[in-house]
Amino acid sequence: MSEELNKEEAKAKDYPIINKDPIEDFDWEVYESCDTYGSERSALEEKYATTLSTVAEKEVIDGTVISMNKREVVINIGYKSDGIVSLNEFRYNPDLKVGDTVEVYVESQEDKKGQLVLSHKKARALRSWDRVNVALEKEEIVQGYIKCRTKGGMIVDVFGIEAFLPGSQIDVKPIRDYDVFVGKTIDFKVVKINQEFRNVVVSHKALIEAELEQQKKEIIAKLEKGQVLEGTVKNITSYGVFIDLGGVDGLIHITDLSWGRVSHPSEIVELDQKLNVVILDFDNDKKRIALGLKQLTPHPWDALDSELKVSDKVKGKVVVMADYGAFVEIAPGVEGLIHVSEMSWSQHLRSAQDFMKVGDEVEAVILTLDREERKMSLGIKQLKEDPWANIVTEFPVGSKHGAKVRNFTNFGVFVEIKEGVDGLIHISDLSWTKKIKHPAEFTQIGAEIEVVVLEIDQENRRLSLGHKQLEENPWDVFETVFTVDSIHEGTITELFDKGAVIALPYGVEGFATPRHLVKEDGSQAKLEEKLDFKVIEFNKGAKRIILSHSRIYEDENKKEAKAESKATAKAVKKVKENVEKTTLGDITELAALKDKMNQ
Numbered sequence: 001m002s003e004e005l006n007k008e009e010a011k012a013k014d015y016p017i018i019n020k021d022p023i024e025d026f027d028w029e030v031y032e033s034c035d036t037y038g039s040e041r042s043a044l045e046e047k048y049a050t051t052l053s054t055v056a057e058k059e060v061i062d063g064t065v066i067s068m069n070k071r072e073v074v075i076n077i078g079y080k081s082d083g084i085v086s087l088n089e090f091r092y093n094p095d096l097k098v099g100d101t102v103e104v105y106v107e108s109q110e111d112k113k114g115q116l117v118l119s120h121k122k123a124r125a126l127r128s129w130d131r132v133n134v135a136l137e138k139e140e141i142v143q144g145y146i147k148c149r150t151k152g153g154m155i156v157d158v159f160g161i162e163a164f165l166p167g168s169q170i171d172v173k174p175i176r177d178y179d180v181f182v183g184k185t186i187d188f189k190v191v192k193i194n195q196e197f198r199n200v201v202v203s204h205k206a207l208i209e210a211e212l213e214q215q216k217k218e219i220i221a222k223l224e225k226g227q228v229l230e231g232t233v234k235n236i237t238s239y240g241v242f243i244d245l246g247g248v249d250g251l252i253h254i255t256d257l258s259w260g261r262v263s264h265p266s267e268i269v270e271l272d273q274k275l276n277v278v279i280l281d282f283d284n285d286k287k288r289i290a291l292g293l294k295q296l297t298p299h300p301w302d303a304l305d306s307e308l309k310v311s312d313k314v315k316g317k318v319v320v321m322a323d324y325g326a327f328v329e330i331a332p333g334v335e336g337l338i339h340v341s342e343m344s345w346s347q348h349l350r351s352a353q354d355f356m357k358v359g360d361e362v363e364a365v366i367l368t369l370d371r372e373e374r375k376m377s378l379g380i381k382q383l384k385e386d387p388w389a390n391i392v393t394e395f396p397v398g399s400k401h402g403a404k405v406r407n408f409t410n411f412g413v414f415v416e417i418k419e420g421v422d423g424l425i426h427i428s429d430l431s432w433t434k435k436i437k438h439p440a441e442f443t444q445i446g447a448e449i450e451v452v453v454l455e456i457d458q459e460n461r462r463l464s465l466g467h468k469q470l471e472e473n474p475w476d477v478f479e480t481v482f483t484v485d486s487i488h489e490g491t492i493t494e495l496f497d498k499g500a501v502i503a504l505p506y507g508v509e510g511f512a513t514p515r516h517l518v519k520e521d522g523s524q525a526k527l528e529e530k531l532d533f534k535v536i537e538f539n540k541g542a543k544r545i546i547l548s549h550s551r552i553y554e555d556e557n558k559k560e561a562k563a564e565s566k567a568t569a570k571a572v573k574k575v576k577e578n579v580e581k582t583t584l585g586d587i588t589e590l591a592a593l594k595d596k597m598n599q
Contacts, residue, residue: 064076066098077116082116084115084118085119089120103124105119146165147182149178150164153178161198172205191203191206229245231291232274236270238254250277250291251290253290256280256291256295257294258333260319260329277291301371310367312366313364314336315363316336319358321356337376338377342381345387365383381420391456392456395463403465404448405444405447407445417451423463423465424464425467427439429465429467430442430443433506452467453465490502490531491503492525492526494527495526499512500527504533534549
């Protein structure tokens with residue numbers, strides 16, 4: 001007990017009583033209600049309220065990032081409590097850090113747990129359309145998060161709006177792999193907005209073009225023709241290769257890639273390949289640069305064997321075919337043309353594809369060689385003997401040969417006796433008997449025909465040939481058969497205004513004018529009608545027989561009339577004789593009577 005008293009005394013010494021007298025104006029009612037700091041409390045509450053911002057729900061305000069972890073971002077908006085926003089809403093901004101000011105949408109001042117509920121995504125959505133329009137109007141640079149790939153380009157999150165990034169607007173150079181850009185946040189420029197459908201198109205290429213344009217001007221200003229630069233193959237097309245020279249592009253045309261023939265530039269270069277090129281030409285205004293690759297190596301013609309000359313034989317590979325000939329590469333970059341006329345001794349020009357094709361290894365003879373112009377013409381027919389060299393002994397005049405019909409003209413038929421040896425059969429030498437207006441009436445192209453050599457012009461490579469000469473001239477016989485006034489049966493095969501063609505025996509034809517086609521009854525002869533015709537003219541040299549049907553009955557009538565006239569004349573003569581005798585006797589008597597009277 002004494003120990004407890006000692007402790008109380010010690011405690012009392014630590015807390016001395018300041019004033020042991022009662023307070024006269026002590027308010028026991030306030031004390032009993034436990035509100036001993038009424039006025040001070042109100043003042044403190046008023047002072048505290050002024051330190052907090054007034055927050056209204058459903059509004060967008062700015063806040064400050066005060067902390068963040070792998071999943072959440074804590075944001076202070078000056079309210080009595082902080083808000084928490086998911087880090088996913090900031091994935092478009094990977095550089096977000098503590099202290100950054102961000103916009104948030106106040107969804108609720110307090111949830112069930114008394115927590116302030118904020119949303120950065122909704123805040124961006126509410127302000128995004130106005131901001132994106134301002135960005136287009138003021139040509140501002142905006143940041144966007146590439147969400148995914150789509151047809152023809154990418155989908156980009158800009159201010160919470162899904163904008164379209166065309167594939168052609170990603171970079172100034174062609175993009176081969178779009179997927180490498182997914183998930184990246186880069187700068188963009190708003191280039192187009194469809195207000196009706198709220199579609200936004202952005203471009204990253206537009207941001208770097210201005211910078212590249214300046215770089216191009218600086219690079220082009222330093223360029224000189226003949227300058228050799230290192231570049232990277234940027235793009236390959238069918239007509240050439242685009243080279244990146246470090247901010248400016250140049251083109252190597254397909255013809256400047258190699259001294260030899262190039263079917264496609266991919267045979268020479270590949271994408272992203274680094275190579276040296278020479279500047280051939282450039283245009284300051286159009287920013288075009290022409291480059292060359294083959295110019296860095298000596299021209300193959302300069303290395304061509306100096307001993308090579310006309311008439312020498314060479315071997316090469318066919319690299320290009322055309323209807324008019326074939327180009328043969330006898331050395332890398334050195335080509336010669338074999339014209340189709342130099343492929344065969346035949347004078348019938350055909351397509352060069354009938355003789356060779358690309359890839360064929362051929363042997364040829366040099367016909368012309370111009371080292372200054374770097375041109376060469378070749379021939380392969382010269383490897384064979386000229387068929388006209390021995391034409392006189394091989395095809396003498398009067399010899400008979402088989403030939404092939406090659407072509408027609410109005411005046412005859414061109415035939416080929418052998419490859420390189422052609423001749424002409426004149427239309428008059430096709431048949432002894434038929435009147436042929438066009439060779440197509442007698443034969444056809446490609447047909448075989450027998451010929452006789454009539455004349456040789458070796459200098460001009462011409463042969464005159466005949467077909468009818470294979471037989472004896474039937475007109476020698478016809479001369480004895482179709483004599484003038486002889487009558488023969490014939491058929492009218494052709495009928496026209498000037499007359500008719502009549503087919504006579506032995507395959508010969510005659511001609512009759514309209515007035516000689518009148519029948520005895522006065523009617524006109526008709527086509528295909530068979531009648532007797534009289535030969536009124538036979539011309540062996542002109543091979544012409546003139547006929548007449550009407551002359552047959554006309555001559556008979558004349559003959560009868562002549563006979564009748566002859567009989568009549570005879571009777572008249574007899575009567576005259578009788579009359580003459582009587583008259584003379586009378587005269588004699590009268591003369592005697594006159595003499596007596598005179599005596």
